[in-house]
Amino acid sequence: MEHNLLRFSGVIEKIFPRRMSPAGVAHQDFLMRHRSKQTEAGAAREVQLVLKVHVAADTANSLMAFGLGDRVIAMGFLASASHRDPEQLVLHAQSLHRQD
């Protein structure tokens, strides 16, 4: 079995327009800004990054409860943004929760 599971929290920084697929499934992307302190080789280090998140169907509907500046936790799999841009990674979130 292959493993590709990311649990990731941050602040919603940008929400792109919602799109409907020909089959009537909702799709939407948004940007999350993440800041955390991590430990590597016994040393603390600051991590800061912006990650594009893709949501579809029910998870896209759950995005409607959130807005810019909200803190959320997303969980899902990483994939390349596109064949043209395989290096840019996108988190395909399968769950989205408010972070208290």
Add this chain to the structure above:
Amino acid sequence: MEHNLLRFSGVIEKIFPRRMSPAGVAHQDFLMRHRSKQTEAGAAREVQLVLKVHVAADTANSLMAFGLGDRVIAMGFLASASHRDPEQLVLHAQSLHRQD
């Protein structure tokens, strides 16, 4: 508390030279090719991507047990590759195990 935890498996595709920091800590990067079937909005989809993985200290030492073509499971946090290239993400692995 912030969340930034990725559990990721794949095949080792390239191993970069091992480096020692001025403080004598081992650092090394390698590339992992990942292939999996994921489900999104009820539809199956193939995911394929190559991810750069950074290991340090003990985890860098554990890399020495592996070679090109080996299947491994890495777990750690995502960070930007550098300030110059914030979009390229690197998995800073804190554990590395052979995948049977």
